[in-house]
Amino acid sequence: MIAHLAIFLCTLTAMEGVGYLAHKYVMHGWGWFLHRSHHEKHLGALETNDVYLLALALVAVGLIAEGNAGHDPLQWIGAGVAAFGVIYIVIHDGIVHRHWPVRPRPRHPYLKRLYHAHLMHHAVKGRQNSVSFGFLYAPPVRRLKQQLRQMRRSGEGQIPNR
Numbered sequence: 001m002i003a004h005l006a007i008f009l010c011t012l013t014a015m016e017g018v019g020y021l022a023h024k025y026v027m028h029g030w031g032w033f034l035h036r037s038h039h040e041k042h043l044g045a046l047e048t049n050d051v052y053l054l055a056l057a058l059v060a061v062g063l064i065a066e067g068n069a070g071h072d073p074l075q076w077i078g079a080g081v082a083a084f085g086v087i088y089i090v091i092h093d094g095i096v097h098r099h100w101p102v103r104p105r106p107r108h109p110y111l112k113r114l115y116h117a118h119l120m121h122h123a124v125k126g127r128q129n130s131v132s133f134g135f136l137y138a139p140p141v142r143r144l145k146q147q148l149r150q151m152r153r154s155g156e157g158q159i160p161n162r
């Protein structure tokens with residue numbers, strides 16, 4: 001049981017790294033055509049970016065099914081992937097972007113930091129020169145602001161004059 005719990009927690013932690021890399025190099029890379037909808041004005045309840053969430057759900061379900069079919073401990077890895085997806089939906093869609101009818105406000109310092117860091121990610125329009133690609137860990141907002149300023153100074157960023 002302890003080993004299973006450890007596998008679950010390790011997967012959850014590792015998923016933050018996987019998510020960071022996928023967001024930076026896939027979603028802002030060749031997969032931009034799907035992620036782009038998330039960086040534009042929100043029109044409906046769903047966006048093409050949700051395809052990534054669907055892919056994550058399929059991976060989780062597949063792993064859990066394989067584990068239950070006898071390939072222990074794949075179900076615990078699947079549970080870690082699923083937990084990451086659920087936490088991501090609550091924090092990213094619920095608290096940061098407030099896509100829900102009930103709009104929880106970030107009060108805890110950790111949530112506030114995630115909130116501001118992700119707004120920094122959306123401060124840059126377009127695919128390139130963005131900052132803060134993580135979901136559950138965010139660098140201090142001060143550092144992100146510094147990064148944005150550096151990009152603006154070097155003339156590479158496309159930061160709106162707001």
Ligand SMILES: [Zn+2]
Nearest residue numbers: 027028035121
């Ligand atoms: Zn993005």
Ligand SMILES: [Zn+2]
Nearest residue numbers: 038092097118
């Ligand atoms: Zn976002």
